[in-house]
Amino acid sequence: MPHQSEKDAPDEPCSICSQLLDEEYAFQKYAHEEDNTYLPGAAGRLTVVKDLQLYSGRKLLLQQCPECGAYYLYRTDYEYLVDGSEDEEFLTRLTKAEAAEYLNRPALS
DSSP states (O other), X not given: OOOOSTTTOOSSXXXXXXXXXXXXXXXXXXXXXXXXXXXXXXXXXXXXXXXXBTTOSSOEXXXXXXXXXXXXXXXXXXXXXXXXXXXXXXXXXXXXXXXXXXXXXXXXX
């Protein structure tokens, strides 16, 4: 039972989703570890339902909470620089309707 938007949300979020905001962001830059940020550990407990961008260096994954069924979209982006790379991670909680659209979408290669 997904709790995507405010009106979809249950009274008590599960132990995983209660640790995640509707939108999470992380940024890592090579050789600047002191400035790096990471997604909350709870994001690592989500399971991949569908890889929406096969064979790409940039990830686009539909993920789901194993406890309550909430759906999330996980995507990455990166930029190569002379002195390394900058990597970004995005995690967005989806509404039921948004999740349905991704579930029905063919994977891109």
